[in-house]
Amino acid sequence: MRSEMGLIASRRRNQIGILILAAVPIVIAFAVRQAAPDPGVGPAFLADITTNGMFVALTALTVQMPLFLPLAVAAVSGDALAGEAGSGTLRYVLTVPVGRTRLLLAKYLAALAGVLFAVLVVAGTGVLVGLLLFGAGPVPTLSGFELTYAQGLWRVVLAVGYATAALAAVLAIGMLVSSLTEQPIAAMIAVVIVTMTMQIIGALPQMEAVHPFLIPTHWMAFADLFREPVFTEPMLAGLRVFAVYVALGLAAALWRFRTRDVTS
Incomplete structure (x- = not known):
């Protein structure tokens, strides 16, 4: 895992990608500082930024979950096996006396650590720039109640975990x-x-029957962390769906990798 994490961290495109992800909350914060949006206009949490800078982090997560963060995941996962096979190094890695199952799981966990770092960069940058531009204070929830700054920060951490x-x-x-x-x-x-x-598919009403089984249906449920009381059922449903995809995806990947004839 240390070796895999080192490879992920050393790749220049991953470093540039992290900088791009970090730039989004900065752009959002300065844009709102320049001209405050009207209530209900723009993505979730955008209009709340002027009341508390912590919402920069949540707005950035909301904006990046549909495209930028999945694109980052695609880049990391594409390199994990296909990248090494394409460069001809995978067969040399397999000469090390380590089972293919252990190797693939190590690659997955190392990539997951990289994904967690990327989400933390987005949220952490948002919290810091929001604090500098809009200050700290009570955090208003979507239900009208207020949280202390520490309570709000903890819920941002939970949102990071859910997004990951x-x-x-x-x-x-x-x-x-x-x-x-x-x-x-x-x-x-x-x-x-x-x-x-x-x-x-999630945007088509005609496909409503399959919406509960799609990942994007659930990945914005972290917004319910900022209700009082917290709505847990949508997030629990999302976590169950995510767990099924992880189990099935890794099981299929393990079966394919263990039976694959690696020639390059």
Whole structure:
């Protein structure tokens, strides 16, 4: 895992990606500072930023969950197996006396640590820039109650954990796709197509029967952390769906990787 995490951290495109993810909450904060939005206009939490800078972090997560963060997951998962196979290093890695199951799980957990770091960068940057531009104070909830700043910060941490769980499901799909090809770009594109297709299906009323089983249906449920009392059922439903995708995705990836004839 240390080796895999080192590879992920050392890749230049991942470093640039982290900078781009961090830039989004900064842009949001300065835009709101320049011109406050009207209530109900824009993404969730945007109009609340002027009342407490902590909402910069939540707005940034809301904005980046549909595209930027899944794209980052696609890049990491595409490199995990397909990237090494494409560069010809995977067969040399497999000469190390470590089972394929352990190797794939190590790659998954290292990638998941990278995903958690990316989400923390988004939320942490949002909290810091929001604190500098809009200050701290009581955090108003969507139900009209107020939380202390410490309570609000803890709920941001919980939101980070929930968002990471959602992306863990996307990562499991990415590991499966990465085990099917030796072209990392193809794996990345496939993961993006899968997540975009789920979002399109989720927007069609005619497909309402399958909406509860789609990842994007649930990945914004962290907004319920900012209600009083907290609405837990939508998040619990989301966590169950994410767990199923992780279990099935990793099981299929393990089966494919363990039976695959690696020639490059």
